[in-house]
Amino acid sequence: MQPKNSLDYHKVFSKIGSQLEHTDNLGEVASYIPELFNVDPKKFGIHLSTVENRHFDYGDSKERFSIQSISKVLSLSMAFKLEGTALWERVGVEPSGNAFNSLSQLELECGIPRNPFINAGALLICDVLVSHLTNPKEEFIDFVRALVGKDNINYCERIALSEKEHGFRNAAMVNFMKSYGNIKNDVEEVLDFYFNLCSIEMSCAELSQAMMYLCSNGINPLTNEEVVTPSRAKRINAIMQLCGFYDEAGEFSFKVGLPGKSGVGGGIIAIHPKKYSIAIWSPRLNEKGNSYRGMKILEFITTQTKSSIF
Numbered sequence: 329m330q331p332k333n334s335l336d337y338h339k340v341f342s343k344i345g346s347q348l349e350h351t352d353n354l355g356e357v358a359s360y361i362p363e364l365f366n367v368d369p370k371k372f373g374i375h376l377s378t379v380e381n382r383h384f385d386y387g388d389s390k391e392r393f394s395i396q397s398i399s400k401v402l403s404l405s406m407a408f409k410l411e412g413t414a415l416w417e418r419v420g421v422e423p424s425g426n427a428f429n430s431l432s433q434l435e436l437e438c439g440i441p442r443n444p445f446i447n448a449g450a451l452l453i454c455d456v457l458v459s460h461l462t463n464p465k466e467e468f469i470d471f472v473r474a475l476v477g478k479d480n481i482n483y484c485e486r487i488a489l490s491e492k493e494h495g496f497r498n499a500a501m502v503n504f505m506k507s508y509g510n511i512k513n514d515v516e517e518v519l520d521f522y523f524n525l526c527s528i529e530m531s532c533a534e535l536s537q538a539m540m541y542l543c544s545n546g547i548n549p550l551t552n553e554e555v556v557t558p559s560r561a562k563r564i565n566a567i568m569q570l571c572g573f574y575d576e577a578g579e580f581s582f583k584v585g586l587p588g589k590s591g592v593g594g595g596i597i598a599i600h601p602k603k604y605s606i607a608i609w610s611p612r613l614n615e616k617g618n619s620y621r622g623m624k625i626l627e628f629i630t631t632q633t634k635s636s637i638f
């Protein structure tokens with residue numbers, strides 16, 4: 329028998345087209361990484377995967393895009409598994425209330441980033457992974473491929489290079505943390521790994537599949553392997569809830585009511601623990617760096633289905 333909530337998703341997905349006609353497409357495509365600017369701002373895709381392995385999609389859901397900071401959820405998961413709770417001595421779990429690339433808090437808090445999802449925190453996580461892995465780039469992309477169940481998920485060299493050429497703020501953050509002894513490896517190696525993680529390309533369908541472990545108690549449903557323990561899956565969702573949208577995390581919680589994570593490529597991933605994972609892509613960003621339409625359509629979906637974690 330079809331689960332009741334699947335019927336709800338079917339109904340709400342059939343309304344997305346008309347809802348989009350009533351939703352502005354405001355904001356700008358990210359331009360501070362020049363290669364990211366070459367994306368058609370009208371693109372729109374969405375894919376929802378349920379724990380019963382049902383799938384609902386709309387629009388450009390199979391087209392790959394730059395996942396950017398959404399990869400921070402995956403790098404945190406891998407680092408948490410490898411480093412365990414000692415991780416929290418080097419990075420916090422508090423919302424920052426600041427822009428993703430802000431430097432000011434880092435100075436006030438002596439080189440300990442507020443959380444793993446602002447850039448400083450994600451760079452710190454990259455440092456942890458560089459310490460643990462023999463071939464960080466290869467091992468990380470293999471980790472992601474196993475979550476998606478596809479061997480052809482890749483970094484985009486063009487985007488990574490473009491970002492490297494303009495990554496002065498990220499370079500400043502790593503150097504600053506290094507001055508406090510909170511970065512253990514070579515600064516260039518950490519930055520190179522970070523830019524590569526941000527450059528990974530996936531479609532909404534692939535992203536929602538990759539994140540299924542966060543709604544399945546830490547288990548990758550494709551392989552039945554444990555990605556993280558159930559307790560750690562809970563904690564990662566908690567950090568997404570509080571920190572996934574930088575200084576717009578409150579707004580996302582208020583309107584959508586799910587843990588989530590955005591990227592400046594215009595993607596958003598949101599998790600309904602024990603129910604579904606949903607990925608959405610619309611490249612125009614609001615002034616906080618989060619997908620303008622993505623936020624609005626996710627709000628529409630949780631409102632229409634009357635389901636959120638609250």
Ligand code: GLN
Pocket residue numbers: 395396397398428429447491498526590591592593617
């Ligand atoms: N690669 C981007 C950066 O480091 C990621 C930012 C984001 O997606 N919020 O600036």
